[in-house]
Amino acid sequence: MKVFSKYISKHLLSFIGLILALIILNITTFAFTFHNAVSKNFGSTSPQNMLKQVAAASSSNGITKEAEKILITNSLWAMYLNIEGSCNWTVNLPEEIPTEYSIQDIAIFSKGYLKNYPVFVWSDENGLLVIGYPKNSYMKITSNYYPIDTVRKIPLFFLGIIVFDLAVLFFAYSNSKAQISKNTEPIISSIATLSEGKSINLSVSGELSEIADSINKVSNIISRQNTARANWISGVSHDIRTPLSMIMGYANRIVNDKDASSQIKEQAAVISRQSIKIKDLVQDLNLVSKLEYEMQPLQKENIRLSKLLRSYAIDLINSGLPDFYSLDVNISPDSENSVIECDAKLITRAVNNLVQNSIHSNPKGCTIILSLQITKNKLLLTVQDNGIGISTEKLKELKNKPHYMESTDDRLDLRHGLGLLLVRQIIEAHHGIIKIESNLHEGYKTNIYFKNANFNKPKEHFLWLL
Numbered sequence: 419m420k421v422f423s424k425y426i427s428k429h430l431l432s433f434i435g436l437i438l439a440l441i442i443l444n445i446t447t448f449a450f451t452f453h454n455a456v457s458k459n460f461g462s463t464s465p466q467n468m469l470k471q472v473a474a475a476s477s478s479n480g481i482t483k484e485a486e487k488i489l490i491t492n493s494l495w496a497m498y499l500n501i502e503g504s505c506n507w508t509v510n511l512p513e514e515i516p517t518e519y520s521i522q523d524i525a526i527f528s529k530g531y532l533k534n535y536p537v538f539v540w541s542d543e544n545g546l547l548v549i550g551y552p553k554n555s556y557m558k559i560t561s562n563y564y565p566i567d568t569v570r571k572i573p574l575f576f577l578g579i580i581v582f583d584l585a586v587l588f589f590a591y592s593n594s595k596a597q598i599s600k601n602t603e604p605i606i607s608s609i610a611t612l613s614e615g616k617s618i619n620l621s622v623s624g625e626l627s628e629i630a631d632s633i634n635k636v637s638n639i640i641s642r643q644n645t646a647r648a649n650w651i652s653g654v655s656h657d658i659r660t661p662l663s664m665i666m667g668y669a670n671r672i673v674n675d676k677d678a679s680s681q682i683k684e685q686a687a688v689i690s691r692q693s694i695k696i697k698d699l700v701q702d703l704n705l706v707s708k709l710e711y712e713m714q715p716l717q718k719e720n721i722r723l724s725k726l727l728r729s730y731a732i733d734l735i736n737s738g739l740p741d742f743y744s745l746d747v748n749i750s751p752d753s754e755n756s757v758i759e760c761d762a763k764l765i766t767r768a769v770n771n772l773v774q775n776s777i778h779s780n781p782k783g784c785t786i787i788l789s790l791q792i793t794k795n796k797l798l799l800t801v802q803d804n805g806i807g808i809s810t811e812k813l814k815e816l817k818n819k820p821h822y823m824e825s826t827d828d829r830l831d832l833r834h835g836l837g838l839l840l841v842r843q844i845i846e847a848h849h850g851i852i853k854i855e856s857n858l859h860e861g862y863k864t865n866i867y868f869k870n871a872n873f874n875k876p877k878e879h880f881l882w883l884l
Contacts, residue, residue: 426598429597432594469539469549472485472547489510495511497509497548498547501544503521512550535550536563554566605626662700709847716848717762718759720758720759720872728747745786745788746785748789752873767840771841773801776802786801787801800865800866802863805861850869
């Protein structure tokens with residue numbers, strides 16, 4: 419969007435402007451600092467001033483005592499060379515400095531150095547005045563002389579400038595990043611929420627408010643669509659119940675009719691069984707829809723899962739579990755008193771769906787185990803069987819499909835995948851994690867992890883039937 423492009427361009431231009439401002443500040447600071455350093459060292463003892471002062475106080479015949487004192491006080495030396503290249507007089511002259519020079523020698527040291535001493539010359543009609551400064555005191559750059567201490571400080575100055583610039587740029591980058599993140603993270607988070615089909619209400623001021631308004635409009639559309647879809651499913655489910663109840667009633671009457679033939683009774687029994695499956699399917703579909711669109715209010719309370727599992731197992735056995743199925747409940751001692759805040763009916767529904775999945779998938783029988791334990795500070799509820807299991811490909815398909823797996827067997831058990839989807843949504847509604855493990859002919863295992871369990875409830879004494 420153009421708004422977002424302008425927003426990024428604004429921060430980019432601000433960053434470029436800061437860089438230009440730093441460049442100007444660096445140049446100004448360098449010029450000011452270097453000028454001050456040079457001016458400080460180029461005072462009354464500067465070569466130019468000293469040459470003028472000594473030249474005015476000396477001649478080819480000698481130098482005044484006052485000028486000689488100034489030279490010695492400032493650790494300088496001087497000599498006067500006549501036209502023949504010989505010294506007429508010297509002041510504080512180092513031993514290594516010769517007193518006789520050829521025209522070639524004078525031409526060489528006139529460029530700046532004599533025996534590594536920085537020298538400065540002043541000529542008149544009788545000869546050449548030469549003033550020498552201590553070694554390593556001045557450096558000649560192009561045609562100008564600069565104090566060597568100042569020149570040596572230039573790399574440190576640039577290093578300091580670089581460190582300062584990097585610190586300013588890093589601070590500006592961090593501040594800009596924090597500002598952009600602060601303004602865009604709600605938008606990104608809202609988009610992620612929208613991708614899950616959930617509605618949001620985004621409030622963003624400033625330049626990105628237009629984007630926030632667009633996202634809110636999309637959210638309202640999705641919310642209306644979800645509500646309409648959930649209401650439609652709920653309405654259809656309600657409309658199906660009445661004719662389905664009639665079908666089931668008439669089928670049961672035919673099954674119990676003494677005058678009906680055995681073939682008709684068998685067909686009526688099939689109709690009754692399939693009607694029950696359709697009824698369960700409609701109920702699952704309605705509940706899945708409400709959970710998916712967050713229209714199912716959770717009736718949460720503190721529930722001890724060990725008690726819930728045992729109660730469910732007792733009810734299932736009492737309902738007439740066939741003999742070729744066995745049901746075991748394994749509760750570890752450390753998880754016996756673990757409590758979670760949950761909707762007991764929905765958790766029971768999830769466990770039942772997993773158990774029924776094991777029953778439907780293993781018509782020849784199997785052992786089903788419900789277990790509860792604590793692992794890595796999480797409460798782990800496991801439902802597993804030792805049945806036929808599913809292949810790796812089917813397991814991958816089951817994990818990746820957003821809805822249910824298509825049934826390819828002759829029994830048309832369409833609740834197989836939808837039941838698992840319902841389990842997943844129930845567990846996610848309780849902020850849990852579900853993991854499925856299975857291999858062909860090695861059984862089926864579902865691990866459910868609850869992170870909000872309380873492991874420190876006081877022990878209670880119960881007389882368990884299992």
